[in-house]
Amino acid sequence: MIELTINDQVYKVPPGRTILEACREFGIPIRTLCYHPALEPYGGCRLCMVEIAQPGRKPRLATACTYPCEAGLLVWTDSQRVKTSRRLTAELLLATATGAPEIEALARQLGVTTVRYCLPESDACVLCGLCVRACQEIVGVSAIGMIRRGIAKEVSPPFQVASATCIGCGTCVMICPTGVLTLEQITDYHSPHRQLRDGQEVYLDCELCAPQRRMGP
């Protein structure tokens, strides 16, 4: 067992846990957005930021979802520095996703009162990458990915052409925190897996989509 200090209290955790997993276990709240327990941690949204200090070293910020528990580590989940970082990150998130009620609510909770800079064009996608990772790690087809970089980055099927590898399982839509993603943006309706016949959706069986269909709506 590893012993570490979270918010001035000593805890024991088995090795291999991240700070976030440990905190969740002990009921210490940490806001997350791009984290999902079924997926590999990503560290992109920077909302789960905590302040950490290794013994004898200067405190710094780190994402709780990716940082492993280390022996003797000091962790603060709610220090002033953490609060400021979360608030500013939320402000920036809101700048890219004006009009997404989920992000507005989140920003309000984290103390954002005004957004000092807004992107001229924004939709509700916050590029948390959950859809892309779910499609890759859980569904295993990688029908969507990220294209371009920086502020122009977006989620898209390869070459921005409706994907023929999409099996129409809807995992990406279900996991999207802002509800901006729709299956129509991704799926190629001419794919052999998912077809429209007489106005009815017809699924053709394959080893990947058949179990999804049996689980059914």
Place this chain on the structure above:
Amino acid sequence: MNRTTHATHDSQAVETGWLRLADIAAFQHWSAELTQAWDESRPCVKVCDGTGCRALGSQKVLSGLRAACQKADLPIPLEIVGTGCPGFCECGPLLTIYPQKISYQKIKPNDVKEIVERTLVGGEIIERLLYTDPLTGEHIHREPDLPFYNKQLRQVLDFNGRIDPTRIEEYVALGGYRALVKALSELEPKQVIDEVKAAGLRGRGGAGFSTGLKWEIARQNIRRTGTGYIICNADEGDPGAFMDRSVMEGNPHSVIEGMLIGAYALGIQDGYVYIRAEYPLAVQNLQTAISQAEEIGLLGEDILGTGFTFHLRVRLGAGAFVCGEETALMASIEGRIGEPRPRPPYPAESGLWGQPTVINNVETWANVPLVIQRGSAAYAAVGTEKSKGTKIFSVVGKINNTGLVEVPMGITLREIIEDIGGGIPNGKRFKAAQLGGPSGGCVPVEHLDVPIDYESLSQLGAIMGSGGMVVADEDTCMVDFARYFMNFTQEESCGKCVPCRVGTKAMLATLERICAGYGEPGDLDYLLEMGQHVRDSSLCGLGQTAPNPVLSTLRYFRDEYEAHILEHRCPAHVCKGLITYSVIAELCTGCMVCLRNCPSDAITGAKQQVHAIDPLRCNRCGMCQSVCKFDAISVN
């Protein structure tokens, strides 16, 4: 193996037909033979064939020279060598005539005939091709006497300009691969690491982490896993930086030798050089060097019969700045999107394909043979207490001698700018130097005497970085300067994490607003707060260092920001939204030159009548000012 038989060697061709060196004794015999045959005083002409001089036409000079020499009636046969970049890019294409070391500069293909007839045949010096000292007006004949080289200490760049980088024999003749042989025959792997540690070698890529310590940590992990990788980070991407490019172009074997020594010390069999595809000559020379070293038995299986095996592969990057970040670089080698991932785990623990990995940049690897060859104590004799050895800088911007300089650590910035760099052009005043490119900060004139070492620079808010040095003079607007670098990092942000993706964009938008004349009093607080946030909360080094140019210019040039915002004035007359052009009535002769050249028809007036500029139509291009012969246009 005789050098002189390759007098007409074409740099494109790779020598074949070497015998593989069976053991260390065979290498030593070959090496000694080459060194003995190497004669620095033999007559030859060396022309810089680096990218900088090529852009200025050095290849035409080289081919012209070869053709002219064949035709000419030379007293003795003359070898013509295309070398790597010696660094004095400002005066390229560079040509040096041995054994006298006569240095000709800014050679044009038309000059070739005259050089052959007058100097090579006639033995006469052509004064107009010599370097002229701007202070004394004197012509300087010999390369070693040029003030540009005087104060430099060229260890890593020593062979640049002396050898043909496409010929392994020349590198070996000057002592190349002897450090590898020394390591293989005299040192245990652990002793190699101890030497590197004792030498105080620190990463030349930016952060300045101890190379020996990095190797030591990785070695423990490699012993556990049994496998690992070493990588040479050649993804140099800072605007205005070309140190690593020149080392790979001019002396690729030094990088290979450094990596071989590293692989031996770490017990590793596979390595990669990650190099950007925009460096075609560096890629070409490196690949030539790798295949030569493989053929001769210095790279590959069972090197020099010692049982040590090391394979080196080249991976081309597509030019994303973020791929210089080690985790993004490894993702790119693995064939994934070049995006960083959070550390830990550090590469030394879990890097390329999940194996322990050591990443060092080009200059660091090129320093390794020096450490081993000279010994840690001799290596550490150069430099300061915590920063050892030399550092290469590419000095660009508002400076007389643009180029590549290698200086001992601890030299002052003033010596680099004034003595080596030759000061600021047109008698202007020095304002600041940006060190470390878009990740670094600026050093203003009051700190010109700062010694160049890792700690002193970071205290000032700048960084050593990989060695980019952009000089700004009094005509540079520091707000615009910061905006330029912010624009670069904003465009190069991979977009994975929020603070870097959106924060840099928000900061850039604020700077653009200030430069356009729409700054507001709260903007500076916003820049400071957001800058601190992006620095604190971003995922990787790109985001963590992106605000540095803004934060450091705010620290030293806050008055310039305030002038933009509060007084709607750009003190350096750069920001177009804040300047107006007008005609000085007393000086205007009414010649109509400005009127005819104005692209937006903003100037009115008739012949011999004072002209006027309509500020509403004027697009502030400055054309009128540059064409006016009477200095009758003013900017305010």
